[in-house]
Amino acid sequence: MPTLTNETLLLQQKRDKYVARGVSNSNRSIAVKGEGAILFDQDGKRFIDFAGAIGTMNVGHSHPKIVEAIKEQADAFTHPGFNVMMYASYIELAEKLCAITPGTFPKKAIFLNSGAEAVENAVKIARKYTGRQAVVTFNRGFHGRTNLAMSMTSKVKPYKFGYGPFAPEVYQAPYPYSYQRPDNMTEAAYEALMIEQFQDFFVSQVAPETVACVVMEPVQGEGGFIVPSKGFVQSVVSFCKEHGIVFVADEIQTGFGRTGKHFAVEHFDVVPDLITVSKSLGAGVPISGVIGHSEMMDASNPGELGGTYAGSPLGCAAALAVLDIIESENLNERAEYIGKKIEQTANRWKERFDFIGDIRRLGAMAAIEFVKDSHSKKPDKDTASKVAAYANEHGLLLLTAGIKGNVIRFLSPLVITDEQLNEGLTVIEEALESM
Secondary structure: OOOOOHHHHHHHHHHHHHOOOOOOOOOOOOEEEEEEOEEEEOOOOEEEEOOHHHHOOOOOEOOHHHHHHHHHHHHHOOOOOOOOOOOHHHHHHHHHHHHHOOOOOOEEEEEEOOHHHHHHHHHHHHHHHHOOOEEEEEOOOOOOOOHHHHHHOOOOOOOOOOOOOOOOOEEEEOOOOHHHOOOOOOHHHHHHHHHHHHHHHHHHOOOHHHEEEEEEOOOEOOOOOEOOOHHHHHHHHHHHHHOOOEEEEEOOOOOOOOOOOOOHHHHHOOOOOEEEEOHHHOOOOOOEEEEEEHHHHOOOOOOOOOOOOOOOHHHHHHHHHHHHHHHHOOHHHHHHHHHHHHHHHHHHHHHHOOOEEEEEEEOOEEEEEEEOOOOOOOEOHHHHHHHHHHHHHOOEEOEEEOOOOOEEEEOOOOOOOHHHHHHHHHHHHHHHHHO
16 A cells, blocks of 8 residues: 555544544545546545446546536626526526426426435425325435435434434335345246235325325435336336326436436336436536426425525536536446446356355446355345455445445446456456455
């Protein structure tokens, strides 16, 4: 390991002294420059980025078009406040997102700051539209760190422990986890069982006529990159339509090319009523949004939705550039290529290492689950943590996930080169061999 400079050591000491302990750091290096899928720290060390700021950098670090858009906007004005004086980029972004989100019905959009804000506003919109209170999410789901979003989130530690009381009328339904199904059960039988359990949930836990919305991650993010079956998702959407429940697709981590389409829900041949977006929409500039049925979005009266920095000009400018980059650089197609490369490589590892249990992906949203052994399928958090730690020590930014913390996830920028991707995978292979 290279020797840290006095400047780095001093900043690390200041971080420990002045920054709240509750903020975690998977890597204690100090970033000074980013380009594409590469970050450099102030000691000159180079890192390949397989974390992407937790799925925020699909178009890469400091993409020239993003930098140019932000600079141009900053030169013009920084923030008049859309509810004080409008600006074109907010309106243009709303128009573009209404055009590319699934569904041919009239749509409208609202912009905010964070993913949690988008989720909470989607709930507000659904409650206002339906006149109902209850909210249904899913086991292992993650929707944010504000009070309502925490209430909707499944994992207790580190997200919820000690932060109650939580919002009432929030219920968590069962969500498929095909890898953990009984060995003697087929995929078809498991899907049928999960559909039945979902429907029974509305008998044993909450009456459907009291439910404003069902909020679903098309692929669970923090939960471990769990991909549900198409039949299950279609059944959930059908149930919502039958009972007048607003179906919300939480695309905050899955959106903007990550799964090989603009939105992951497109893989399931369903159309959500509302979609929440954030993360890679802004390429590092805070912005989020809710897009959906005009009649639902218009249920709220003027002044009931918004926020001081909601839909900031800098965020809107960055987001418009992001949409252009995804299209002009064919990042949806690139995502599938990246995901296939990861899957093929991981399958070779699985033949060598019995502690690799499941490999799953949708596009480039890929994950490897670590287990004690392939027969028991018992979660192995220790190995996953050691692999991530080795990677971070050897120039690869890598994160874990999953309720049991036994999953490593791949969230590299979609602009990563083949050479960088292979180099990062080599670091992981070396980590596996060192276990």
